[in-house]
Structures are given as C-alpha cells and as structure tokens.
Amino acid sequence: xxxxxxxxxxxxxxxxDITFEMLTKARELAEKTNAEPVAVILGKNVREHAKNxxxxxxxxxxxxxxxxxxxxxxxxxxxxSQLIKENKPLLTIIGHTSYGVELAPRLAASLNIPLATDCIxxxxxxxxxxxxxxMYGGKVNAKATLRKSxxxxxxxxxxxxxxxxxxxxxxxxxxxxxxxxxxxxxxxRFLEYVLPPPGGVDITAAEVLVGIGRGIKDQSNxxxxxxxxxxxxxxxxCSRPIVDKGWLPSDRQVGTSGKTVKPKLYIALGxxxxxxxxxxxxxxxxxxxxxxxxxxxxxSFSDYGVVEDLFKVVPVLKNxxxxxxxxxx
Amino acid sequence: xxxxxxxxxxxxxxxxxxKIDATxxxxxxxxxxxxxxxxxxxxxxxxxxxKEKFGGTVTAIxxxxxxxxxxxxxxxxxxxxxxxxxxxxxFAGSDAYATAKILHSVIxxxxxxxxxxxxxxxxxxxxxxxxxxxxxxxxxxxTMVKKIELGEGKAVVNRELExxxxxxxxxxxxxxxxxxxxxxxxxxxxxxxxxxxxxKEVKVMGLAEIGLSENDxxxxxxxxxxxxxxxxPVEKQAEFLKGSPDEIAAKIxxxxxxxxxI
Numbered sequence: 001x002x003x004x005x006x007x008x009x010x011x012x013x014x015x016x017d018i019t020f021e022m023l024t025k026a027r028e029l030a031e032k033t034n035a036e037p038v039a040v041i042l043g044k045n046v047r048e049h050a051k052n053x054x055x056x057x058x059x060x061x062x063x064x065x066x067x068x069x070x071x072x073x074x075x076x077x078x079x080x081s082q083l084i085k086e087n088k089p090l091l092t093i094i095g096h097t098s099y100g101v102e103l104a105p106r107l108a109a110s111l112n113i114p115l116a117t118d119c120i121x122x123x124x125x126x127x128x129x130x131x132x133x134x135m136y137g138g139k140v141n142a143k144a145t146l147r148k149s150x151x152x153x154x155x156x157x158x159x160x161x162x163x164x165x166x167x168x169x170x171x172x173x174x175x176x177x178x179x180x181x182x183x184x185x186x187x188x189r190f191l192e193y194v195l196p197p198p199g200g201v202d203i204t205a206a207e208v209l210v211g212i213g214r215g216i217k218d219q220s221n222x223x224x225x226x227x228x229x230x231x232x233x234x235x236x237x238c239s240r241p242i243v244d245k246g247w248l249p250s251d252r253q254v255g256t257s258g259k260t261v262k263p264k265l266y267i268a269l270g271x272x273x274x275x276x277x278x279x280x281x282x283x284x285x286x287x288x289x290x291x292x293x294x295x296x297x298x299x300s301f302s303d304y305g306v307v308e309d310l311f312k313v314v315p316v317l318k319n320x321x322x323x324x325x326x327x328x329x
Numbered sequence: 330x331x332x333x334x335x336x337x338x339x340x341x342x343x344x345x346x347x348k349i350d351a352t353x354x355x356x357x358x359x360x361x362x363x364x365x366x367x368x369x370x371x372x373x374x375x376x377x378x379x380k381e382k383f384g385g386t387v388t389a390i391x392x393x394x395x396x397x398x399x400x401x402x403x404x405x406x407x408x409x410x411x412x413x414x415x416x417x418x419x420f421a422g423s424d425a426y427a428t429a430k431i432l433h434s435v436i437x438x439x440x441x442x443x444x445x446x447x448x449x450x451x452x453x454x455x456x457x458x459x460x461x462x463x464x465x466x467x468x469x470x471x472t473m474v475k476k477i478e479l480g481e482g483k484a485v486v487n488r489e490l491e492x493x494x495x496x497x498x499x500x501x502x503x504x505x506x507x508x509x510x511x512x513x514x515x516x517x518x519x520x521x522x523x524x525x526x527x528x529k530e531v532k533v534m535g536l537a538e539i540g541l542s543e544n545d546x547x548x549x550x551x552x553x554x555x556x557x558x559x560x561x562p563v564e565k566q567a568e569f570l571k572g573s574p575d576e577i578a579a580k581i582x583x584x585x586x587x588x589x590x591i
Binding site: 011070071073074096097098099101102105106108109110114115116117118130131133134135136137138139140141142143144145146147186187188189190191192193194195196208214215232240241243244245246250251253256257258259260264265272286287288289292293294295297299300301302303304305306307308312313316317319320321324325 | 340342343344345346347349356425426429448449451452453454455456457459460461463464465469470471472473485487488489490491492493494495496497498499500501510511514551552553554555556557558559560561563564565566567568569570574575577578579581582584585586588590591
C-alpha cells in the first residue's frame, strides 16, 4: 500500500508538537489518496515515543542507534535515504523547523525528489500535487504545483495544521528497522545545546506587553515606547529585527525563535506580523496593533487595529494614560 | 581563506503594500525598492570579517538580471574582491533547486574554503539554495548559523533552534554555512568604497558558459511551479479605530478601561 511518511521530531526527550500537526494532515491526505500514514522516528532509546506515535499512525518505523541520539542532518539523511528508497512513500512530510530546514533540501536533492518548503497547505488534485506557501513575509500566498513524480517531499510550517487525535487510537504496528549507519558521521558532529544567559526581564510573566518591530525605525525611539509600557505597568517586547540590531536583548524577543507570550494586553507597534512573530503572541487576551500598512498581516490577528504613524499615536496615548492614572491617585 | 558568498537581489516588502501583477503569478515590482537580501547582507559581512582576520578573498555571486548588479556592487563596496553575475533568459522561472544547480555549475570551478549564504531570502523564503548547493558540491553544511569559530580544517558553529535554544556543531571544512540574521552587525558603506567598487569588474556568465542544458534551468529544471498568487484570506479582521491621533488614543483608553487594564 502507498504510504505517507511523517518524520517525528523530538529533542531532549520530548516529541515536538509539530509531529502531531503533521500526523493529522497525513491522516487526512492518506484517506483521500488511499494511502497509509506512517510515522518515522530516529533516535536512541525512543521506543516510548514510538508507542505514542502508534496511536496516531497506521505504522511506525523505528530506527534506533546511539549515533542518532541528537539530531544530525547528515546521519538522518543516510537513514532516511534508505527508508525512502526501500518504501517509496508517495509523500514525506518534515517540519519546517531548525531541524527540517537543515535536512530536507539536501535529502530531496540527493534522492532527486521534488520538494516544497514551508507549506501551509497540501493537496492531491487528480495526479497533481499542489501546495500553498507564503511569500514576502506572509503578505502573499502562493499556490504551486510540484513537478510530477512518484514521490514528493514537503516541509510544513509550525501550527499550519491543528493537531487532532484520531477518532479511535490507531494501534499502529511498530516496525523496528536496523540502523543502516555503519560508521560514525565525521563531517558534522553535535557538541552541545547552548541556552542563552538568563536576562533581567521575564516577558512571559508580564500582564501587559508593548511589542515593537521594524516600524520603530531607530534605537533613539525606544525610550518613547518604553514610557508607554511603563504607564501601562507593562514591559517592552519585540520582534526579531530589533534583537538582530542589538536594540533590545534576546530575552525580549517574541516568536518561534524567542518566547511565546500570553499577556492580558499586547500592543504591537510597527510590527508587520510575520508568522514567526505571530505564533508567539496570537493567544494574548487583547491585541491592539498600530501599523502604517493597512494590509499588514498583524491586523488579521488583532482585536483592534490602527492604521497610522505610531509616532503620532504613542505619545498621545501615553499622556492620556498617565493623566488618568494621576487622577486616580 | 577563500570565501564565496551567494547573494540575492530582492524587493524590500516589510513595510510596502504589495499588489499582484497581471499574470497573477508575480507581484508588481514598480515602486518597490530592491536591495541585497537581508540574510545575505549578514553572510557578506561575516565573510568580510573572516577575510580581515585570516586573509584570503571574498567572491560574491548572484543569479539575476541586470538590476541585480547593484547588489553585487554593494558587496564589492563592502569588501568583496570579485563579483560574478549569472544571467540568461532561460533562467526565468527557476526555483530554488534550479538556482542551486546554476550556482553549483560555476562554484565547482572555483577554489574555496568556505561558502556563506543567507539562511533564506525575504521574497520566497524557501531556505533551500544553501543546503542543496552543499549537496551538489559534496561538502558538509549547517543552516540557521548564529556564530562561526574557525579552527584548523574545521569550524564550530552555533545553530539557532526554537525558543531561544542553540546547538553547537563541529563541521569539517570546506563547508557551507547558511547564516541567520543577527550573527553580526553589517557595516555601512563609505562613499569611497562605493566609488572604488564602481571600477571593479563584475563577471557576467550565461547558460552557454556554465555548462548546463536548458532542461537543467528555468521551469524545466525546477521542482516547483507557481500557479497563482493571492492575498491571504482574512480569518479574523481587527476592528479599525479611526480618527485623529487624539481620537484614536481616546478610543484605546476606553477599551483598556472597559477591560480593567487601567
């Protein structure tokens, strides 16, 4: 039977959420194409994970090897090349994560399998495989087709699909596949995980966050927004470009490569709303966004939007809040 | 140390309003400002810093039409020694895979110890060219690189993982690293630098010179074909607050009051 592979992603003993998002989509596609959803897990002592995955897939391919303890794209490529050559899955789904972007393009090129990355939707239409992905920082969606092939590969965006449990546990069969690794991978070696030094402010604990993005233009404008944050009893957070420029420390970064926050109030100033940022703040209780571009994606995730120059709105807003607080005091 | 940096000339769209063009497969380019891809800017800076520390050369290479020459000039002004532009009408429609093949056809003829690319491009965001190029060249690679420490025949790099975590890897050289933004602080270009760069030669090569066939490039040589672009459907739309800045601020204050936030 045709199979749809999902590469299980795990780190430091935990299966990552995207694994179950991918399995949900794989089951949906498998039903339409009369294929079987298969979870593939590589690691060392990961049988417990395999048992968990078996509830979400018809089959689990388990490859255990001490050399697979920590993710190494080179080791993964050698193992997955063999599994794909032997089983010829219709589709292999990998997360568009730090691990997936390291692995998938090279694996696809080595096997000459067409690949589409960072997909937010997948569909087989007749004998055509169609994907949806975003371009220009999420301002445009693209529908694209992959070159006709017996086997395809995709990486999918985090949170593009909502993880669901199958109606009944699938009790999939766990098949232990002997590791094809015969020697150490020496071109690339995992050394260690590095955690950033703990910062002074824990933005995940704040009830009010004022988030700033590219629209803040210059470091000299930061005190102005910091005053607004203070007036609201909150702290400053930011999107990636602000940390890249060194204007705020990395512990203030909200998004996939930073922190996930859920404050009572999130005010987004000059943030366009690329998904990497949005994933980190969209579950805030109340979101108010100020941006000059009326089509900025951030407005699709906000409760209230203001299409205006943030430098005109922020000082007035700060004064009004300060006055109100002075009256109450 | 001889370093090759792959760069892309892309429109700046973070703060621009985009319109889909008449073909439905691209965006209207008129009115957009083009510049070096943000990630590649960091890759170039990293290459120049390594050259300043260890000596050697930096070669900037791009695939693109004549306007992309300005991005190569910027690279020369910032410290690249040589620039190569690969261009041909037959390249139109090339996806990231075909682009990697085009770059490979030339890079394989050059001497290098290190190749740097951006982790992705701001237009299509594929994050594919770097690792595929490494595969075609048969050299190890690392993506999302936030730090590079060069040693004898090898490098130790920090890769960005999710949630602020990083991993350290040891990679044998020659290697390809796709760098993440924030790895350094790209320098400004002096007027002198730009003037000097104008005198340097940009080598231009087409399909005939790079030894690929028509079927390797363009749509024929690609994995992916764009069928249609569209503005993302709005699942939830913010309620827009209108008026003068003063009126808008008053409305925000009312909302915050009603929610007990002030």
